[in-house]
Amino acid sequence: MGLTLFKNVLVFDGTGSDPFPGEVSVQGNRVQSVAKGKDQIPTDGATVVDGGGATIMPGLCEAHGHISYNDCAKLSEIGDIPPEEHTLLTAYNAKLLLGMGFTSVYSAASSKPRLEVAVRDEINSGRIPGPRFKAASPEIVSTGGLGDERQYHMHHESVGMIADGPDEIRKLVRLMVRERVDTIKINISGDNFTETCRAEMLSYTDEEVGAAAEVAHSRGVWLACHARSDDSVRLALKHNFRVIYHADFITNETIDMVEAKKDEIFLAPAVGAIYATAYEASEWGITPEIADKVMDLPRKLEHTERVYREMRKRGVRVLPGGDYGFAWTPMGTNSRDLEHFVKMFGYTPAEVLMAATKWGGEIMGMGDELGLLKTGYLADMIMIDGDPVKDITLFQNKDNILMVMKDGEYFVEPRPGRAKVHQKAA
Ligand SMILES: [Zn+2]
Incomplete structure (x- = not known):
């Protein structure tokens, strides 16, 4: 102009x-x-x-984007969307977020291997509107981990890509690098949404996480992880992950370890989805009682609050955003996270806006010009x-x-x- x-x-x-x-x-x-x-x-x-x-x-920067989510009530529904419809939906969501003021999105996982790569390239070509966008791999998960929606004898597509053992993981990360993702996403811990691998369980071993890191570092792509448990965050730190999502259940000693690497790493709690699942998802069958007794979410939120109040004090780069695109956190409502940071974690509005803008430029790898x-x-x-x-x-x-x-x-x-x-x- x-x-x-x-x-x-x-x-x-x-x-x-x-x-x-x-x-x-x-x-x-x-x-x-x-x-x-x-x-x-x-x-x-x-x-x-x-x-x-x-x-x-x-x-604004959305630091934990899932622009291929369709405002579903169950993660398994996303696997059932055919690739053509899914690509159009992803492009639609990119445009939607831009209209809500998000000029950058750092993806926290695609739902199919090439969805985000294709949409990123179309945005960059100028043919479709969208934010600056870092495209991710699907969540790389172990059998039975968060994102493995398969079932014996049945055919369900999964949002995750399943790899067990260091060799399978190496091959999958290489495959994603070949398809030109900007960032690899791997689920080191489970989640309370997954009965077979809960938030405080590891879904990968040290050796498996190391295999993903070895390939990503040697091929020059970024590494991000889903890591809720203390030991999962320790593995991410040990293997030099750049972005750590959630980190809810970590000890004060692990917070010290995060602080020691604060110039190299970014965190995002992605608290909006947990808050809304705990208190605002009754319409979809998740009553506050189920959220408490079955999913253990209020306790998780208490931990999240404790951890991120501490992270704020220590000046760790914690960014708002995350896990919007479920029925109770519809795509486009992502800026509610700014309010959560103020109300739950004690950020001043100016602090959380700095995190969403200045640190947003940094997580995009463009801190000297964005x-x-x-x-x-x-x-x-x-x-x-x-x-x-x-x-x-x-x-x-x-x-x-x-x-x-x-x-x-x-x-x-x-x-x-x-x-x-x-x-x-x-
Ligand atoms: Zn996520």
């Missing part, structure tokens, strides 16, 4: 500082300048956008009706998202009324 100047806006620059009244200009696909106060950036030759007092900020409103940074920006530092729930209502820009191009044009676009200023 040509030179565009956003005036009359509150600027949240992504560093975690409070928003300030100011101006932002964009030239091409980069932020040209950010200024405090009024009439600081010359309007000559610029298209001026009057923000009407709205907040302009870097786009996630801040700063001269030279990529123009991935949104405009919000109101001040999100005063009300972190604003992102949950699409009507409040007044503008979405990715790579200097509007996906949502600045909304008239609150943000008036004037052509070439005199």
Whole structure:
């Protein structure tokens, strides 16, 4: 885009500082300048956008995306979607998230090997709209682990890809590298959604996790894991995983080990799905009693809260987002995680917004040019009706998202009324 100047806006620059009244200009696909106060950036030759007092900020990052989920009540339903329909659904979800202000998505697993790779490449070609996107492998799981939806004598497709033993795992990771995923996802622990491999059980041995790490590190792809139990997080740390999801049941000693590697790793609790499954899924048969007595979720939430209050104090890069795309956490409602961080983990709104923007750029591997409103940074920006530092729930209502820009191009044009676009200023 040509030179565009956003005036009359509150600027949240992504560093975690409070928003300030100011101006932002964009030239091409980069932020040209950010200024405090009024009439600081010359309007000559610029298209001026009057923000009407709205907040302009870097786009959000969903750090644990599953854009091939279909708002199902059971994980097994996802395996039954044919590839053609599934690809279109995945593309639809990518567009949906962009419209909700997520200009970046780091995937926490695809549901079929090539779904996300294909959608990522189409987004990058410019043929379909979507966030910047890091495509993942399906969850690599052991037989009977989280994501193994198969059953003897029956034919069910699974969302996971099953591999047992170091050799099978090596082959599968190599296969996923060949198909050009950005990140490998492996389920080191189980989950309470899986009767045969619960959250505090290991689904893989040290040797098996080491085999995945050996291939991923030697081929230069990123590694992420589902790891709820203490020993699963220890394995992830030992084998130099870059992204650790959940880490609910870890001890203080393991928190110390995470802190010692805090410049190398990212965490995301993906707490939204657990919270909603515990308290808001009765309509789908998960009454609070089942969530407690069968799934043990309230206890899990207590652990999550303890761990992430501590992580916050220690400055570990913990990012919001995760596991949206179930019936009770429908795709597009992902920004509710921002509220969970504030209410459950004690983050200030500015802190969680910094995690979703600055650290979002870092988890995308683009921290030197993405996630801040700063001269030279990529123009991935949104405009919000109101001040999100005063009300972190604003992102949950699409009507409040007044503008979405990715790579200097509007996906949502600045909304008239609150943000008036004037052509070439005199
Ligand atoms: Zn997940």
